[in-house]
Amino acid sequence: MANEATAQTQTEVPDMALSDLLLELNKFLPDSVLPAWQLVSQHPFLGSLLIALAFYVLGVCFRSLLTKIIGQVIGLSRSPVDDRALQYLHRPVFITVFFFGLSLAVTVLNIRLGNVLVNVLFSLITTSWMTAAIKISTLLLEALSRESRFKLVDSKTVPLFDLTSKLVIIMIGSYILLLIWGINPVGWLASAGIAGLAVGFAAKDTLANLFSGFFIVADAPYKIGDYINLDTGERGKVCAIGLRSTRLLTRDDVEITIPNGVIANAKIINESGGPQNVRIRIVVGVAYGSDVDQVGELLLKAGMEHPEVCESPEPRVRLRGFGASSLDFNLMCWIRHPQDRGRISHDLNVSIYKLFAEHNIEIPYAKQDVYIKQWPASST
Known part of the structure; x- marks a missing residue:
């Protein structure tokens, strides 16, 4: 009997609260609307339907207000970035107003799973704002990293800031979702800290690579x-x-x-990080007695005639030293792409060899002279 009385009391409290609310609203409504309002108060389903329709219209109006009036007053419609930001706000603004009205409609209906439905609706509102915030943060980072007079974010660090902003938004949204469902975030944070220590020891190599990736992106x-x-x-x-x-x-x-x-x-x-093109060096030796001026001219000719050698800076020739059996020359040329170093060096070596052979310039190589002091005596 006590349980039946308690259940009866619990069912009567919302009805009394709802009736009191309706009586208070009757005081502020005009006389022409009172017959319709009394009909709604007698039929909760009809009242919840009207509330949902009213908030749907209100959501559409708020969305239009955000696009037209606020955009024109602040002057955001002049920039395509701001126009896209306003478009990202359309959905969460409409969902917030409409789903709030749906939660009121569910409360008026006073159904058994009303609290669960209300939590689901508020969770969807939070999720829509999280999605819009992530899109807007990415859009702002792209705008701030563009080449302009007032560049605030370096393009190399955009991925780092983008990931950090997304993590912060997700953490804040998750915290709000826990509060909506009545879950104590402190206990979850403590549990997450203990689990984080275990995961950190188990995946230390993966975490080391992850943090190194942050530093590589930043540096x-x-x-x-x-x-x-x-x-x-x-x-x-x-x-x-x-x-x-x-x-x-x-x-x-x-x-x-x-x-x-x-x-x-x-x-x-x-090799691509310098201020200009990449330099390659061709080392070649010529025999002593060669005309050094002619050798320099032939080496410059080989460098200047190659189509992939840069004209600025021009190729240069240097006599670097006197070897054991050769005069050591260096031909220095600049190329545009480091990956072409091997192929262009091959072309230059072939061209130098042909020019030296054409002008009878000797490229020394190791030689050995054998002297026979005495022929062995004949056995005959």
Whole structure:
């Protein structure tokens, strides 16, 4: 009997609260609307339907107000970036107003799972704002990193800021979702801290690669398209930079995946990181007695006639030293792409050899002279 009385009391409280609310609203409504309002108060389903329709119209009006009036007053419609930001806000603004009205409609109906439905609606509102915030943060970073007079964010650090902003938005949204469902976030945070320690010990190599990826993106020792050499022997063109690994494409068209933890601690030679083109050096020796002026002219001719050698800076020739059996010359040329170093060096070596042969310039090589002091005596 006590349970039946308690249940009866629990069912009567919402009805009394709802009736009191309706009586209070009757005081503020005009006389022409009272008959319709009394009909609604007697039929909760009809009242909830009218509330949903009213908030749907209100949501459409708020969306139009945000697009037209606020955009014109603040002057955001002049920029395409701001127009896109307003478009991203259309959906969450409409969902917020409409779903809030649906929650009121569910409350008026006073159904058994009303609280659960209300929590679901507020969770959808939070999710819509999280999605819009992520899109707007990405849009703002793109706008701030563009080449302009007032560039605030370096384009190399955009992926780092983008990931950080998304993580912050997701954490804040998750915290709000926990509050909506009545879950204590403090207990979850404590549990997450203990689980984080366990995961950190179990996946320390993965976390090391992850943090190294952050530092590589922030420090930017290389970028996609650069040609780099590592002290571990890898050499190739950077084709992808991830948070866990970096991929290189070698001259053999083989892709190498290197963990960021390894590459962050390696000595990196970035052949594409200089202020201008890449210099190559051709070392050649000529015999003593050769005309050094003629040798210099032929070497310059070989460099200037190659179509892929840069005209500025011009090729240069230097006599570097006097070897044991040769005069050591260097032909220095500049090329545009580091990956063409081997092929262009081959072309220059072939051209130099032909020019030297044409002008009878000797390229010394190791020789041995054998002297026979005495022929052995004949056995006959």
